Amino acid sequence: xxxxxxxxxxxxxxxxxxxxxxxxxxxxxxxxxxxxxxxxxxxxxxxxxxxxxxxxxxxxxxxxxxxxxxxxxxxxxxxxxxxxxxxxxxxxxxxxxxxxxxxxxxxxxxxxxxxxxxxxxxxxxxxxxxxxxxxxxxxxxxxxxxxxxxxxxxxxxxxxxxxxxxxxxxxxxxxxxxxxxxxxxxxxxxxxxxxxxxxxxxxxxxxxxxxxxxxxxxxxxxxxxxxxxxxxxxxxxxxxxxxxxxxxxxxxxxxxxxxxxxxxxxxxxxxxxxxxxxxxxxxxxxxxxxxxxxxxxxxxxx
Ligand SMILES: [Zn+2]
Ligand SMILES: [Zn+2]
Numbered sequence: 001x002x003x004x005x006x007x008x009x010x011x012x013x014x015x016x017x018x019x020x021x022x023x024x025x026x027x028x029x030x031x032x033x034x035x036x037x038x039x040x041x042x043x044x045x046x047x048x049x050x051x052x053x054x055x056x057x058x059x060x061x062x063x064x065x066x067x068x069x070x071x072x073x074x075x076x077x078x079x080x081x082x083x084x085x086x087x088x089x090x091x092x093x094x095x096x097x098x099x100x101x102x103x104x105x106x107x108x109x110x111x112x113x114x115x116x117x118x119x120x121x122x123x124x125x126x127x128x129x130x131x132x133x134x135x136x137x138x139x140x141x142x143x144x145x146x147x148x149x150x151x152x153x154x155x156x157x158x159x160x161x162x163x164x165x166x167x168x169x170x171x172x173x174x175x176x177x178x179x180x181x182x183x184x185x186x187x188x189x190x191x192x193x194x195x196x197x198x199x200x201x202x203x204x205x206x207x208x209x210x211x212x213x214x215x216x217x218x219x220x221x222x223x224x225x226x227x228x229x230x231x232x233x234x235x236x237x238x239x240x241x242x243x244x245x246x247x248x249x250x251x252x253x254x255x256x257x258x259x260x261x262x263x264x265x266x267x268x269x270x271x272x273x274x275x276x277x278x279x280x281x282x283x284x285x286x287x288x289x290x291x292x293x294x295x296x297x298x299x300x301x302x
Contacts, residue, residue, distance in 0.1 A: 013256035171196035
């Protein structure tokens with residue numbers, strides 16, 4: 001049987017705008033739309049997709065870097081939008097006129113379906129009205145979207161257990177934040193339990209995720225002011241290395257670029273070849289993952 005390719009890709013990532021795309025066996029799904037309508041369409045076209053063929057847009061929360069292009073894209077392409085009731089109330093004015101029939105209200109912890117794809121939203125600790133992340137099931141394993149996290153909470157942990165690919169926030173370097181130009185109240189907000197995840201916190205989270213089934217970690221939502229891609233990558237890979245997990249052997253890691261698409265993270269079914277290991281961002285490049293069978297066989301190796 002020939003299956004459609006299934007993959008996830010970051011279209012844009014960082015405080016200047018966020019959007020992720022997931023292709024499952026049955027659906028094309030975008031998570032967040034923090035870029036304008038034209039950029040969104042061009043980003044999708046660059047990976048052979050189209051906004052008019054999207055089956056759903058999922059919104060994590062109401063902050064502008066996640067929803068600035070949402071209203072235009074919904075109106076232009078008539079895409080169903082899935083979001084919590086509180087988030088809907090928070091973005092309603094900014095969305096402008098969107099047909100009620102496109103709005104689908106969801107609740108954290110309650111799975112819903114887009115075509116045959118099951119998606120579970122889960123609460124994330126962040127200073128928004130009802131912030132969520134998503135676990136998206138594919139025929140070859142699950143994908144987790146977890147950015148805008150003040151800390152790696154028990155709920156987030158449980159919700160991501162066993163995901164093969166996780167788009168994980170690695171927002172800031174504590175020293176750069178502390179010595180940077182942000183006002184003190186903003187520094188406190190970012191570093192607080194409802195703000196964002198530091199590189200060190202992302203390293204701890206990545207270690208836990210790799211021990212619990214993750215084969216690819218996609219470092220995401222890096223701060224432009226308070227982080228550097230090579231620094232985030234080094235902090236996370238050094239920590240995992242210290243824990244005995246080697247990039248390229250035990251897991252794949254990648255930093256999502258700010259203004260370009262990331263690599264495509266393909267699920268190959270049923271068997272898989274290799275991994276690329278630590279890598280610099282490279283738009284459109286394909287990446288193979290370990291098979292589930294092999295990952296399961298290696299569990300506990302580190
Ligand atoms: Zn946010
Ligand atoms: Zn954000």
